[in-house]
């Protein structure tokens with residue numbers, strides 16, 4: 001017997017739609033269909049499109065593509081999802097770059113981007129390596145009351161690494177990324193947060209040491225949050241079954257100790273959830289671990305995985321679990337973006353019945369996902385999704 005739960009609409013604050021850029025991997029329409037099928041009321045798109053989202057025109061392009069605007073799209077998508085949502089599509093809230101062109105050299109026109117509706121600022125996919133650039137961005141963002149989100153992987157420490165130290169890395173002689181790639185970046189950002197007072201969010205945190213830094217910063221009273229992805233909570237580098245790039249992402253999967261610490265921190269309310277949904281065409285993920293692109297799709301398995309791991313596995317309270325999908329993510333959005341969620345549909349889930357993931361049925365255009373055939377015991381009930389009165 002399954003049990004039904006309804007919550008305020010869930011928000012995924014970390015998705016990559018490849019629009020504009022790589023429409024064969026994901027369009028705005030297919031990405032929103034995947035979000036609807038996954039049980040989400042809203043998503044925040046990352047700005048690493050081509051071109052990068054560092055202008056009001058690019059923010060507007062995404063709004064139009066999502067049907068969130070009264071203007072007609074100049075470049076409409078012709079894609080029709082095979083599994084169309086039965087209710088209003090999820091809201092698309094675009095984020096904008098921290099730096100011009102997402103190149104890390106010069107702070108973008110944050111004031112104009114905030115005015116044009118950016119949900120927050122991030123250079124996701126790249127670390128803002130220049131300390132002075134990041135400090136200027138955080139000072140200006142603090143004045144605007146906007147959050148800076150960081151892809152916390154220090155470029156120099158990461159080097160050519162593609163995986164954390166594990167059996168597969170040793171057997172295949174794969175270059176390793178040390179955990180310190182993340183902690184060096186987080187420490188630097190926390191020190192700038194301390195002097196600027198800027199709201200800081202660490203994206204896709206993956207190491208036990210990184211979690212401890214965030215936990216300590218929150219205790220210190222700094223305005224810092226962080227997110228854990230379903231894959232970092234479910235998988236670990238010590239259990240990658242073979243040289244399969246569907247286990248390759250940035251940051252890489254941590255070890256069992258990292259995974260346990262991430263779960264503990266989610267349960268404590270230190271971390272929220274976000275998917276880092278990262279579609280790629282098959283050709284970019286079939287080149288083995290060393291050469292394939294980073295990232296996996298996650299929108300249509302996020303609720304099943306996080307519930308099964310955290311509520312079923314770790315005994316987390318369902319309401320606390322849900323808050324990590326709606327209340328905590330709301331807190332990193334600009335007030336304007338958060339206000340757009342008023343009246344968004346609720347998220348309803350059915351828990352208690354084990355069902356198998358069938359990747360072939362996904363609404364996403366991409367299939368880079370390691371979960372095919374895995375079983376989880378909670379699923380979004382999109383038919384029961386209702387508008388809040």
Ligand SMILES: [Zn+2]
Pocket residue numbers: 124125126151203204250251
């Ligand atoms: Zn990232």
